[in-house]
Amino acid sequence: MAPAAGPMVVTDALLVTQDGTRRVVRGDLRVEDGRFTHVGAAAPRAGAEVLDGRRFAAVPGFINAHTHVAMAPLRGIADDRELAGFLEVLFAVDAHRSESDVEAGARAGIAEMLLSGTTSFLDLYYHEDAVARAVEALGIRGFLGWAVLDPELTTQSGRPIDNARAFIGRWKGRARIEPLVAPQGVYVCNRETWLAAKELAESTGSFCHYHLSETRREVHEHEAKTGRRPVVWLEEIGFLATPSVAAHAVWLTGQEIELLARRGVGIAHCPASNLKLASGGVAPVVELRAAGAVVGLGTDSVASNNSLSMLREMHLAGLVQKNQRWDATVLSAQELLDLATVEGARLLGRSDLGSLEVGKRADFSLVRLDHPTLLPSRPEAIVSHLAYAASEEAIDSVFVDGIAVVRARELRTADWNRVRADAEAAAQHLWASRRA
Numbered sequence: 001m002a003p004a005a006g007p008m009v010v011t012d013a014l015l016v017t018q019d020g021t022r023r024v025v026r027g028d029l030r031v032e033d034g035r036f037t038h039v040g041a042a043a044p045r046a047g048a049e050v051l052d053g054r055r056f057a058a059v060p061g062f063i064n065a066h067t068h069v070a071m072a073p074l075r076g077i078a079d080d081r082e083l084a085g086f087l088e089v090l091f092a093v094d095a096h097r098s099e100s101d102v103e104a105g106a107r108a109g110i111a112e113m114l115l116s117g118t119t120s121f122l123d124l125y126y127h128e129d130a131v132a133r134a135v136e137a138l139g140i141r142g143f144l145g146w147a148v149l150d151p152e153l154t155t156q157s158g159r160p161i162d163n164a165r166a167f168i169g170r171w172k173g174r175a176r177i178e179p180l181v182a183p184q185g186v187y188v189c190n191r192e193t194w195l196a197a198k199e200l201a202e203s204t205g206s207f208c209h210y211h212l213s214e215t216r217r218e219v220h221e222h223e224a225k226t227g228r229r230p231v232v233w234l235e236e237i238g239f240l241a242t243p244s245v246a247a248h249a250v251w252l253t254g255q256e257i258e259l260l261a262r263r264g265v266g267i268a269h270c271p272a273s274n275l276k277l278a279s280g281g282v283a284p285v286v287e288l289r290a291a292g293a294v295v296g297l298g299t300d301s302v303a304s305n306n307s308l309s310m311l312r313e314m315h316l317a318g319l320v321q322k323n324q325r326w327d328a329t330v331l332s333a334q335e336l337l338d339l340a341t342v343e344g345a346r347l348l349g350r351s352d353l354g355s356l357e358v359g360k361r362a363d364f365s366l367v368r369l370d371h372p373t374l375l376p377s378r379p380e381a382i383v384s385h386l387a388y389a390a391s392e393e394a395i396d397s398v399f400v401d402g403i404a405v406v407r408a409r410e411l412r413t414a415d416w417n418r419v420r421a422d423a424e425a426a427a428q429h430l431w432a433s434r435r436a
């Protein structure tokens with residue numbers, strides 16, 4: 001990827017700051033050494049590359065709080081099935097994945113995310129070294145969880161927890177990578193695996209990421225096995241005390257919501273995946289937020305979404321909550337944008353991400369105000385357009401640490417035709433393996 005850029009000033013853009021008062025103002029951004037040094041009125045231009053921002057809204061980069069980015073070549077491979085049947089297909093294909101096709105998939109998935117305005121993502125997979133290399137090459141920010149499960153259930157070579165420990169050791173301290181440990185879920189992780197993950201997270205100063213209470217079947221089977229619902233059980237074994245982010249959290253009782261909020265467990269809400277896999281019910285996002293839990297938004301993989309667009313995810317998250325509760329006031333456009341930006345940053349424990357404010361990392365997009373889906377381009381409607389209407393095609397440019405990774409809808413850090421060809425080649429053998 002490109003070396004650190006020199007100072008840059010974006011002039012006279014519509015700034016969707018997502019700061020403490022959610023200001024939307026016309027103004028300048030100045031970026032130096034990867035951070036915002038000026039946000040608002042006319043910025044000093046000395047020594048800076050100047051970019052005319054008049055046609056654009058500047059928007060904080062989206063934070064995708066749950067995905068499996070390397071699954072890009074598997075889009076459409078297991079549609080129209082419930083979770084159990086879906087996982088059966090995926091596990092069969094997984095057994096044929098090599099580190100090089102994981103890397104090809106990750107590059108394609110990251111390109112898709114950058115082109116739709118996502119600048120940070122939280123991932124859960126194996127062969128995460130390949131994902132980390134793709135992160136470095138394409139210039140996104142990756143929070144990369146190495147999947148761990150019980151040793152007798154894995155297709156990984158070696159013990160998953162040892163693989164996770166080694167992975168964290170190899171990548172800790174890189175500029176745009178946070179390696180972490182990801183116990184896959186209660187259906188493949190026993191008590192020892194959860195506690196080993198907790199110990200690893202604590203000893204390396206990171207956090208855990210995992211799937212939680214996605215389907216009724218998962219909850220009921222766990223209850224039958226242990227006498228406890230998953231959240232209560234994780235509390236009783238001592239796991240919840242460690243910093244963590246849980247994906248899905250659809251099937252929760254009031255007691256579990258309280259427990260997750262009290263323990264500071266972050267929730268990655270994945271509405272598209274839940275709807276498509278017919279998880280049933282709707283995640284209690286409103287109750288979780290009311291209880292004080294931090295909630296972000298995730299796309300999950302393209303095998304279950306089938307997109308990595310956070311614009312689509314915001315739109316869907318709002319509609320589902322409103323319709324299911326017969327209450328059009330819940331999850332407002334502003335709250336939806338919050339979930340995709342500042343709340344996502346809180347979820348990841350990163351107060352330097354998620355908004356356009358002096359001192360924060362310069363992760364942002366320039367969104368075309370003259371795109372049909374942003375008409376009328378009135379400042380008071382811009383948050384609504386982002387939450388409910390904007391097309392990915394309106395995302396013109398994307399910056400991570402102030403470095404242009406997308407300009408005029410062209411990926412700048414890799415040759416898209418090469419990225420695409422490699423991912424198509426990976427798909428070729430993965431789709432063949434499904435039929436084998």
Ligand SMILES: [Zn+2]
Nearest residue numbers: 211247300301
């Ligand atoms: Zn997932």
